[in-house]
Amino acid sequence: MAEEKYPINIWINEERFKQLEKAGLSDMCEEMLAGLKVFRVFANDAQRDKILKVFPTAKFDSATTKSIELLPKDVKDAIFVKCVEKKSMDVLDDFLKSY
Amino acid sequence: MAEIGHGGKEIVERIMEPAQAKSKIQNLAKIPVRSQIANEIIGIAYGFFSPLQGFMGKADVESVCKNMKLANGVVWSIPILFDLSDEEIKQYGINKGASVVLTYNDNPMAIMEVEEIFDYDRKSMAAAVYGTDDPKHPGCSRTYAYKDKFIGGKITLINRPKINPPYDPYFVPPLELRKKFKDKGWVRVVAHQTRNVPHTGHEWLMKGAWFQTYGELSIEKPIVGVLVNAIIGEKRKGDYIDESIILTQDELRKSGYFGDHNHLTTLTFWDMRYAGPREAVFHAALRTNLGLTHHMYGRDHAGVGTYYGPYDAHHMLEKIAKDLAIVPVYSMNWLYCPHCGEVTSEGLCNHKKEWQKFSGTLIRSIVMDGVKPPRLIFRPEVFDLVMECADKYGFGSPFVTDDYLAKRIPVFEIPPM
Known part of the structure; x- marks a missing residue:
């Protein structure tokens, strides 16, 4: 069975979209909500559990979207910056190392 | 014309004008209450919680837990409780039959007629009300945090809350x-x-x-x-x-x-x-x-x-x-x-x-x-x-x-x- 993946939704405004274009990642954006773009960084079970433990305000929306929500803005900003720097969405292990 | 509320009972505000209350409270014990209790005093006094006239006694709590009804048969689902520690009860000299003043922000808020001082098993209360006794459930955790004893009795608001802007x-x-x-x-x-x-x-x-x-x-x-x-x-x-x-x-x-x-x-x-x-x-x-x-x-x-x-x-x-x-x-x-x-x-x-x-x-x-x-x-x-x-x-x-x-x-x- 394929491993479950849980998205962290990073909402994309124009400025962020330009950064993703430069990093060659803009195609990874999805239109998720009435045209609003989202860049989704996926966590596996272990990463999800660690995120929920390390950032107690974060919440796993088990009922509606199966996504990890309410991460502090600076944490999501840092994940986004790492994706742009590494030109990859596979950054969570690296990001979580320091926690 | 009477305004009829939940349970077919008339909604009656339990409020005494401060001028009248001032002399009544002079020699009464003054007990500070936390925000949950202050919220519930307002709920009772203005009739939000009608037909409740005060904090529940044991018969009501028992009936609410077991039958989801007050002792008088009116449907009610959540115990409304005023809790104090044994030490506080001793410190304030609280006895059945006495009246006490409940204070908030160090100011008198309500008179309570103490009708009962009782204990109730918190775990069975939590299980009855929340369908679980898991302390991670926020309602159970609130129940477990209640102090040693519950004080039942009628409440009369003697000092209306000043609601701050923008509320x-x-x-x-x-x-x-x-x-x-x-x-x-x-x-x-x-x-x-x-x-x-x-x-x-x-x-x-x-x-x-x-x-x-x-x-x-x-x-x-x-x-x-x-x-x-x-x-x-x-x-x-x-x-x-x-x-x-x-x-x-x-x-x-x-x-x-x-x-x-x-x-x-x-x-x-x-x-x-x-x-x-x-x-x-x-x-x-x-x-x-x-x-x-x-x-x-x-x-x-x-x-x-x-x-x-x-x-x-x-x-x-x-x-x-x-x-x-x-x-x-x-x-x-x-x-x-x-x-x-x-x-x-x-x-x-x-x-x-x-x-x-x-x-x-x-x-x-x-x-x-x-x-x-x-x-x-x-x-x-x-x-x-x-x-x-x-x-x-x-x-x-x-x-x-x-x-x-x-x-x-x-x-x-x-x-x-």
Whole structure:
């Protein structure tokens, strides 16, 4: 069975979209909500559990979207910056190392 | 004419004028109370919790836990308790038959006639009310935090709370609210229970409930209203700040998504228990007292985590329908369908594969990122007001932070007498 993946939704405004274009990642954006773009960084079970433990305000929306929500803005900003720097969405292990 | 509330009992405000109370309280023991108890004193004294006249005695607690009824047979689902430690009881010399003054902000708030001092097993209480004794459930955890003994007895408010801006226009006690409904000519009013800033899913829950409530009534004149009754109580970090909740709910009316003819926002002081089905029953009693004829219930009403099924509250309400004087209105979820290009009900639209569901949590995550959601999902006036409230009341954050908890403007204060 394929491993479950849980998205962290990073909402994309124009400025962020330009950064993703430069990093060659803009195609990874999805239109998720009435045209609003989202860049989704996926966590596996272990990463999800660690995120929920390390950032107690974060919440796993088990009922509606199966996504990890309410991460502090600076944490999501840092994940986004790492994706742009590494030109990859596979950054969570690296990001979580320091926690 | 008498105003009849929950359980068929007349709503009577238990309020004594301060001038009359001043001499009565001079030699009485003064007991400070925390915000939960102060909220509940207001609930009892103004008739929000009618037919309760005070904090519950053991017979009521026993009956509420076992039968979901007060000892007099009226449906009631959640114990309303005043707790003190053994040490406090000794320190204040509290005895059965005595009267004491309950103080808040160091000022006299209410007289309590002590009728009973009793103990009750917290674990069995939690299991009965919440359907679990898991200490992780916030209601159970509140139950376990009660001090050694419970004090039962009638309450009389002797000093009205001063409601601080921006909340002041939204505190409308039951008798006053019923008058407002009459003035507006509303013959049916449906309650929207909330602790949230509204996204359009919430807006459509209200609109859908309004249509359901209108039913067979004549449409020649506007005679049906929606009452947004926001629950204001204990906050947790990450919640929207209270100022945002109450002001944005009203903004839907001010910005024309509703109007004066069909929408009103008020608040009730209450620390949510997250009791799911039993909280739904409590809401039915509360809103009956406010003069509402209908009450909207969505999925997993007042639930938390995975403790309750999505329709447990509906099933509970159906079981006791004959004992309630309010009609439950059940609502399905609303979502965005890109094919329809609109917010629609999951009960209507059949483009299931294209549905874009959204929750309050998801919207909070967008707001937290500082990104303005599309107007079909979150009204621009609401977003702008959330951000304005963050600056004005939230110390820069639209959500509850340590700063907000420490320095926020109190919703109400008890003034000196």
